[in-house]
Amino acid sequence: EVQLVQSGAEVKKPGESLKISCKGSGYSFTSYWIGWVRQMPGKGLEWMGIIYPGDSDTRYSPSFQGQVTISADKSISTAYLQWSSLKASDTAMYYCARSYGGYDYWGQGTLVTVSS
Amino acid sequence: DIQMTQSPSSLSASVGDRVTITCRASQGISNYLAWYQQKPGKVPKLLIYAASTLQSGVPSRFSGSGSGTDFTLTISSLQPEDVATYYCQKYNSALRIFTFGPGTKVDIK
Numbered sequence: 035e036v037q038l039v040q041s042g043a044e045v046k047k048p049g050e051s052l053k054i055s056c057k058g059s060g061y062s063f064t065s066y067w068i069g070w071v072r073q074m075p076g077k078g079l080e081w082m083g084i085i086y087p088g089d090s091d092t093r094y095s096p097s098f099q100g101q102v103t104i105s106a107d108k109s110i111s112t113a114y115l116q117w118s119s120l121k122a123s124d125t126a127m128y129y130c131a132r133s134y135g136g137y138d139y140w141g142q143g144t145l146v147t148v149s150s
Numbered sequence: 151d152i153q154m155t156q157s158p159s160s161l162s163a164s165v166g167d168r169v170t171i172t173c174r175a176s177q178g179i180s181n182y183l184a185w186y187q188q189k190p191g192k193v194p195k196l197l198i199y200a201a202s203t204l205q206s207g208v209p210s211r212f213s214g215s216g217s218g219t220d221f222t223l224t225i226s227s228l229q230p231e232d233v234a235t236y237y238c239q240k241y242n243s244a245l246r247i248f249t250f251g252p253g254t255k256v257d258i259k
Binding site for chain 1: 241245
């Protein structure tokens with residue numbers, strides 16, 4: 035069974051760093067792109083970027099380029115999304131999803147709250 | 151950068167009604183278009199990919215059509231469990247860019 039399991043909810047202060055994770059199982063992790071999607075409270079889905087764990091080829095939405103870093107560790111079938119300095123406006127639910135003709139499997143989401 | 155629009159932004163229909171949602175790309179995207187359903191408080195779910203291919207396990211009352219710039223998602227007979235927000239997403243296989251539309255909220259009248 036294909037599964038993407040994300041790390042738990044986080045509460046951080048502005049200026050802090052954060053790295054959240056997405057662990058894949060039940061399929062060949064290195065053979066499918068993994069994307070990240072932001073959903074701010076009460077808002078729509080925003081595509082952030084995508085990584086191919088096989089060779090770490092990474093693409094970013096222009097809206098998120100330079101704001102976040104996407105990475106992967108294929109040895110442990112895990113993709114990451116990280117921030118070096120969080121802002122209150124980063125408060126959102128973040129989803130990872132496997133890309134295969136659209137995003138066919140999704141993680142359960144990681145809620146990130148940034149508040150002083 | 152290719153932009154995606156959806157119409158309407160929201161709609162209210164009766165159980166059993168035929169519902170159509172439109173998605174438009176600012177430039178041609180061939181058939182690289184997916185549709186998702188997101189119920190309140192839940193994870194998005196893939197309904198259709200390649201504009202018209204139904205994802206496994208999705209009820210046959212959902213269908214998609216279109217190519218180029220104009221696409222539609224149709225629910226042939228709206229059911230109470232279809233209350234959700236529906237998003238289109240364009241994907242560029244070569245550039246790996248996956249922009250979402252703004253969403254269409256569907257309610258029961």
